[in-house]
Amino acid sequence: MSGRMTGIAPHLPGPNEIEGRSPLLGGVAPEFQMRDEEGNFVTLRRLIRQRPLLLYFYRGGW
Amino acid sequence: MYLSQLRQFYWEARGLGIDIVGAANDTPETNKELRERLDLPFTLLSDPEGEIAKLYGAFHKDEPSGRNIARVSVFLIEQADAGGRIAWEYVGPTARHRVALSRLSEEIQTFMGHTRQVVSVVVPSPWQVERTIREFQNPPLGLYRTPPAEELNESVVLVYRDYTRELAMLSHAEVHRLANEGWRLVNAVPEFEGDVAIGQRHVFERDNSRSVSNQEDSP
Numbered sequence: 013m014s015g016r017m018t019g020i021a022p023h024l025p026g027p028n029e030i031e032g033r034s035p036l037l038g039g040v041a042p043e044f045q046m047r048d049e050e051g052n053f054v055t056l057r058r059l060i061r062q063r064p065l066l067l068y069f070y071r072g073g074w
Numbered sequence: 075m076y077l078s079q080l081r082q083f084y085w086e087a088r089g090l091g092i093d094i095v096g097a098a099n100d101t102p103e104t105n106k107e108l109r110e111r112l113d114l115p116f117t118l119l120s121d122p123e124g125e126i127a128k129l130y131g132a133f134h135k136d137e138p139s140g141r142n143i144a145r146v147s148v149f150l151i152e153q154a155d156a157g158g159r160i161a162w163e164y165v166g167p168t169a170r171h172r173v174a175l176s177r178l179s180e181e182i183q184t185f186m187g188h189t190r191q192v193v194s195v196v197v198p199s200p201w202q203v204e205r206t207i208r209e210f211q212n213p214p215l216g217l218y219r220t221p222p223a224e225e226l227n228e229s230v231v232l233v234y235r236d237y238t239r240e241l242a243m244l245s246h247a248e249v250h251r252l253a254n255e256g257w258r259l260v261n262a263v264p265e266f267e268g269d270v271a272i273g274q275r276h277v278f279e280r281d282n283s284r285s286v287s288n289q290e291d292s293p
Contacts, residue, residue: 030131030145030165030167033131033165034131035163036130036131036149036160036163037160037161037162037163038159038160039159039160040157040158040159040160041149041151041152041158041159041160042126042129042130044126044129046097046119046120046121046126047102047119047120048102048105048117048118048119048120049102049105049106049109049117049118050102050106051102054095054117054119056151056158057154057158059093059095060151060152060153060154060158061153061154062153063091063092063093063153064091064092064093064150064151064152064153064156064161064185064186065092065093065094065095065150065151066087066092066093066094066095066148066149066150066151066178066182067095067097067130067148067149067151068080068094068095068096068097068147068148069096069097069098069121069127069130069132069144069145069146069147069148070076070077070096070097070098070146071098071144071146072076072077072233072234072237073077073108073111073112074076074077074078074112074210074234
């Protein structure tokens with residue numbers, strides 16, 4: 013396959029390419045407490061008790 | 075990727091042994107409506123002030139509204155008794171920088187110590203891309219409902235159009251990337267939604283034994 017893709021969001025830059033942000037890679041994930049849809053508090057500790065977790069900060073309701 | 079793509083990917087992730095949660099600076103009530111509307115099988119968490127996004131270095135002040143919102147980002151976090159560390163992270167400099175599902179799947183499989191790895195990329199047809207954009211404004215019966223009318227202003231529609239086209243281009247870029255990084259294309263088949271062919275699914279495979287043996291947190 014050939015051809016240059018233009019106009020796309022660029023290839024995946026590393027997280028430390030964001031000005032002023034230090035990578036968190038390798039560090040302990042910061043503990044948090046957030047409400048679920050029913051208003052109940054959910055902690056990171058509980059979420060990762062049994063299995064790894066993918067935490068996704070999303071934008072866009074679709 | 076965007077939220078509805080995770081509806082299906084969630085099951086692949088669970089099959090690989092990990093869980094998924096979403097988070098945004100919306101209220102639990104908004105999240106509940108969104109989760110029901112998109113029929114998501116995972117929890118949406120509320121970070122209304124962006125405090126948690128700040129903790130993860132994934133926070134910025136939106137202009138011009140001044141709202142605190144998270145950058146689109148993903149963090150793969152170890153199980154507690156394995157250390158609870160961040161094994162992989164991606165933080166998008168802008169909301170247009172989105173990790174492809176195939177890349178995410180690759181990272182998860184590597185993290186979980188899989189040597190034989192399989193990822194697939196659905197490249198939508200141009201017709202399907204335009205149809206998706208049209209249907210966001212006017213979904214046929216049976217498809218997921220659009221956001222409430224008050225949210226569906228012109229700028230949202232334009233943003234959705236741009237994202238949809240960019241994700242289509244990202245799918246092409248992913249096929250290039252996987253091929254260039256030594257993955258073997260094992261299959262390319264039409265992808266159907268009902269009985270409508272919406273694009274092509276490319277299935278790639280690789281044997282990653284050398285890379286996985288360098289993982290510190292393999293079981």
